[in-house]
Amino acid sequence: MNEHLTVVDHPLVQHKLTLMRDKGTSTASFRQLLREITQLLAYEVTREMPLTTRTIETPLEEMEAPILAGKKLALVSILRAGNGMLDGVLELVPSARVGFVGLYRDEETLQPVQYYFKVPEGLQDRLVIAVDPMLATGNSSAAAVDLLKQAGATDIRFLCLLAAPEGVARMKEAHPDVPIVTASLDRALNSKGYIMPGLGDAGDRMFGTK
Template sequence: MSQLHVVDHPLIQHKLTIIRDKHTGSKIFRELVSEISMLLSYEVMRELPTEEKEIETPITTAKTKVLSGKKLGLIPILRAGLGMLESVRDIVPAARVGHIGVYRDPETLNPVEYYCKLPQDIHERELIVMDPMLATGGSAVASIQFIKDRGGKNIRFMCINAAPEGIEELQKAHPDVDIWTCSVDEKLNEHGYIIPGLGDAGDRLFGTK
């Protein structure tokens, strides 16, 4: 079974309170989603492998650490995942970026892929899939399956806000994918929104309804 990591750092929790507030406008919401994503990504990448390297400092030589092993791939789920991407990419600029878009068919209710562009060497990379919300879990489950179908293997999922139902669905469908989140809320309402949640992240990021 995959592991669930809840990152409850005080800075993250403070910023999370502000983005939960319905009076927070799109500009501040975008900025704080970006900041929270950067802080969260430190924990997501905590266990990346390192190797020793000898360098010259201005004073002497030193043996220190650099990242080793597989390269990174960042994959936001469109469209809300875009709000998390740039701040994470800022701290790992060599990471390759993919994009995946999924919508729910109104008749069958099944997830449908409408866009997918991934790095060609996806099978060689440590992949971080990102979406601010893990509500029903449908989009996350489908997106990760589409990535696996194209050769992705080493996958982590990061979100800002999650519901127990979405966590359960993702762990059941992909027991090899660990989950990082800043909060696990009470439940979903009858419309599939997280309670208390923070509303529709995509609408709040981009000022749409």
């Protein structure tokens, strides 16, 4: 992945995203759509996973067949909204290891504060995919990637549903080596840090909280 930002413009991705943006979409439908769209995005973010071969026997003959190389993928959810994307990737890569990063924003300093961090061992030997539906200011995403790098990760990708130009710029400045895969680069952030036109608060819509 050479580009810093990949926008997945596949028709199914764009169709499902439109349904998710619609404020009339129910919590149950939103969750289902998030799982489906994440699966399609995961297909793109894992495109360059390394392959090796192994000898197998088909019903007709022996062959050298391609198979994933190296240690299992590590999937890291940025709490809490990232959890809505875990299932979609795990359906595609059921053997992936899973970690969690919990950050909240200090209302005084507006800086991200860590409250939870639990990730698989051996991150330096794994492809690490961090998931969070919204890349808004990019502050918490950049902080989460900082923590993953401190834990040894060297091959990191960031998977989100929506990105704002401000968040993409912040991530590129902080982590130019971390490609971003998203379904849409939206217009801008509003004064409250929400992505416009966006889809509201992904966590609230996913879990039915306000």
